[in-house]
Amino acid sequence: MSLDGLGRFGDPAVLVLSSLAGGDKHGYALxxxxxxxxxxxxxxxxxxxxxxxxxERGLVKALPxxxxxxxxxxxxxxxxxxxxxxxxxxxxxxxxxxxxxAAS
Amino acid sequence: MxxxxxxxxxxxxxxxxxxxxxxxxxxxxxxxxxxxxVDVLRGAADAHIQGRFGMRRAFADPAVRRGLFDxxxxxxxxAVNVVLTNxxxxxxxxxxxxDPEYIWQTLAIYALLALLLVAIGAxxxxxxxxxxxxxxxxxxxxxxxxxxxxLTFLVVNNLFLDIVSRQHDxxxxxxxxxxxxxxxxxxxxxxxGGVFLVVAxxxxxxxxxxxxxxxxRRRYPLSRPGTPG
Numbered sequence: 001m002s003l004d005g006l007g008r009f010g011d012p013a014v015l016v017l018s019s020l021a022g023g024d025k026h027g028y029a030l031x032x033x034x035x036x037x038x039x040x041x042x043x044x045x046x047x048x049x050x051x052x053x054x055x056e057r058g059l060v061k062a063l064p065x066x067x068x069x070x071x072x073x074x075x076x077x078x079x080x081x082x083x084x085x086x087x088x089x090x091x092x093x094x095x096x097x098x099x100x101x102a103a104s
Numbered sequence: 105m106x107x108x109x110x111x112x113x114x115x116x117x118x119x120x121x122x123x124x125x126x127x128x129x130x131x132x133x134x135x136x137x138x139x140x141x142v143d144v145l146r147g148a149a150d151a152h153i154q155g156r157f158g159m160r161r162a163f164a165d166p167a168v169r170r171g172l173f174d175x176x177x178x179x180x181x182x183a184v185n186v187v188l189t190n191x192x193x194x195x196x197x198x199x200x201x202x203d204p205e206y207i208w209q210t211l212a213i214y215a216l217l218a219l220l221l222v223a224i225g226a227x228x229x230x231x232x233x234x235x236x237x238x239x240x241x242x243x244x245x246x247x248x249x250x251x252x253x254x255l256t257f258l259v260v261n262n263l264f265l266d267i268v269s270r271q272h273d274x275x276x277x278x279x280x281x282x283x284x285x286x287x288x289x290x291x292x293x294x295x296x297g298g299v300f301l302v303v304a305x306x307x308x309x310x311x312x313x314x315x316x317x318x319x320x321r322r323r324y325p326l327s328r329p330g331t332p333g
Contacts, residue, residue: 027127043140044127045147048120052154068126 012042012050013059017082020060020074027051028069054078108141111148167228167237171244171309174224178217178245179252185213186256190271191264200272221245221309225316235317242313246305254298261290 019025019033027047035041042050051072054060059078063071074082109117109125132140189195201210224245225238261268268274269286283289 027123028130031127031131043143043147044124044131045143045145045150047127048124049147049150052116052120052151065123068122070123 012046013054014082014085015040015042016047016050016054016072017059017074017078018086020072021079021082024063024071024073026066026069026071030072108144108148111145112151116151165237165240166231167234167240168244170228170231170237171224171241171313172248174220174227174241175245175248176252178220179249179256182249182253183256186253186260190260191267194267195271197270198272202273217249218308218312221312222316222319224309225313226320227316228313229317229320235314238313238315238317239310240313242316243306243310245313246307246309247302249309250298250301250305254294254301257294258291258298261294262287265290 015034015038016030018037019030022033025033027044031042031044031047051060055062055072057077058075059081060072061075063073106125109121109128112121112124128140128144195201195206200206221242225242228237228241229235231237265287268290269278274286274290277293278286278289281289283292
């Protein structure tokens with residue numbers, strides 16, 4: 001499983017997966033949680049563009065709806081893909097920070 | 105807001121419509137701001153693009169897109185070669201495909217095609233870090249090449265029948281076939297051969313793609329979102 005090919009929904013997908021790593025959430029809870037930990041406000045259209053793709057790839061799964069709000073859960077494949085991505089992002093960040101430090 | 109949600113395709117509304125409507129209501133708090141409207145409109149456009157032809161799941165797989173894209177490029181090169189060798193620089197009236205010169209040319213093309221299918225499998229593996237992506241990409245590329253290659257020959261044979269029908273091998277085979285029309289004979293042969301070619305190249309592409317995926321893998325087994333497929 002990977003996050004390749006998500007186009008402009010790549011970054012929102014990472015935010016959604018990171019939020020779901022902290023527990024199941026429905027759309028509104030996702031938006032609020034992402035705003036809190038990342039300072040990014042996702043619109044409903046963007047959020048569901050990412051959720052649609054993540055669900056198609058089996059990275060998240062929908063749980064039974066609570067009235068009209070449906071929670072989503074991170075799957076094992078989603079957790080693995082998120083971990084891969086975050087490790088890579090950390091490796092890149094470390095290199096960038098080291099080079100910035102060396103240059104200054 | 106409801107009219108905006110109706111802009112989403114039916115399949116999307118059936119699956120996500122209720123929860124999406126609730127979310128929009130929660131977020132908007134009864135007021136429709138222009139940012140929210142634009143976001144919903146962009147989402148609707150995206151859902152239509154994703155759902156086109158009902159092949160969202162297939163095209164969501166980077167290996168399938170790899171096979172399609174590379175298969176199209178190879179097919180375009182084959183089409184150029186077919187036009188050059190059959191129309192622009194056709195064989196002489198006494199030359200045959202079984203002449204050593206042409207046999208070597210044919211073998212070289214097959215070898216190059218095999219290498220390309222291995223490379224497609226390797227590229228798909230590097231893209232997704234999944235072994236299964238190799239045979240998928242190779243198989244898809246094989247089918248694309250077979251279908252477009254057959255179409256190319258059908259078009260060339262029919263558009264340039266006066267040139268193609270002078271080829272030695274075609275004249276001999278036509279004379280022995282019992283058919284009365286060279287055009288229909290060539291078309292029938294091409295269609296029958298095309299069916300065989302699709303199956304054969306799907307299998308060969310999958311095997312060579314698997315070989316490529318097994319031989320090569322990405323240098324860093326990590327994923328990066330947001331990169332084009």
